[in-house]
Amino acid sequence: MIITIDGPAGAGKSTVARGLARKLGFQFLDTGAMYRAVALAGLRGNIDWGRPDDLARLATTLNIELAGDRIFIDGEDVSEAIRTQETTAVTRYSAANPDIRAYLVERQREMAAKADFVTEGRDQGTVAFPDAAFKFFVTASPEERARRRLLDLQRQGESASLKKVLEDQNRRDRQDSSRDVGPLLKADDAIEILTDGLTIDEVVERMASIVKAG
Ligand code: DC
Numbered sequence: 001m002i003i004t005i006d007g008p009a010g011a012g013k014s015t016v017a018r019g020l021a022r023k024l025g026f027q028f029l030d031t032g033a034m035y036r037a038v039a040l041a042g043l044r045g046n047i048d049w050g051r052p053d054d055l056a057r058l059a060t061t062l063n064i065e066l067a068g069d070r071i072f073i074d075g076e077d078v079s080e081a082i083r084t085q086e087t088t089a090v091t092r093y094s095a096a097n098p099d100i101r102a103y104l105v106e107r108q109r110e111m112a113a114k115a116d117f118v119t120e121g122r123d124q125g126t127v128a129f130p131d132a133a134f135k136f137f138v139t140a141s142p143e144e145r146a147r148r149r150l151l152d153l154q155r156q157g158e159s160a161s162l163k164k165v166l167e168d169q170n171r172r173d174r175q176d177s178s179r180d181v182g183p184l185l186k187a188d189d190a191i192e193i194l195t196d197g198l199t200i201d202e203v204v205e206r207m208a209s210i211v212k213a214g
Pocket residue numbers: 009031032033035036091092095120121122123124172176182
């Protein structure tokens with residue numbers, strides 16, 4: 001069974017997706033990590049961002065593996081490196097690249113064919129798994145999302161201001177929603193959950209009861 005969770009950055013998607021997967025005994029697929037990994041490889045390879053074909057070619061040479069919470073490129077654990085502000089800033093080049101999207105969506109389908117999965121991203125219910133058994137669209141207000149992102153960054157030892165985080169987030173929201181390929185979009189049959197004021201456990205519980213009710 002496939003359960004998809006889509007929504008904007010900072011809505012708490014990853015945490016609830018992991019929690020739901022654990023609760024149901026499903027595997028978890030963080031598809032944002034895959035776009036981040038391609039962008040990180042581009043940074044390291046000094047890719048010219050103005051040449052999308054070069055990045056797409058590089059993407060197909062990478063062995064990207066996901067194991068639980070960790071992500072590996074060609075065997076190297078890059079779980080932290082993909083989440084720095086530097087990598088986050090250039091991830092739009094992989095996310096907006098149609099060839100890379102097509103390639104990664106194929107990889108996602110291959111992985112998800114092997115077991116029960118909770119997959120998480122922007123296009124999971126619309127493009128990657130339109131026939132998913134359950135689709136959730138998780139949101140939170142921009143201010144709430146920026147506060148959560150700032151806490152995450154501080155936990156990773158990065159400094160940032162709430163104002164900067166909010167500005168970056170607004171820009172990424174616009175990029176995510178206006179992208180021609182795989183834009184952030186609520187599937188018609190997705191269940192929307194606004195997480196402001198809810199704990200992670202409450203969100204996971206709400207989703208799990210919807211799934212169990214079938
Ligand atoms: O969820 P995240 O912040 O780790 O995602 C990183 C970037 O990748 C974000 O800008 C949106 C993009 N993304 C995407 O375009 N499609 C997905 N399925 C997942 C993430």
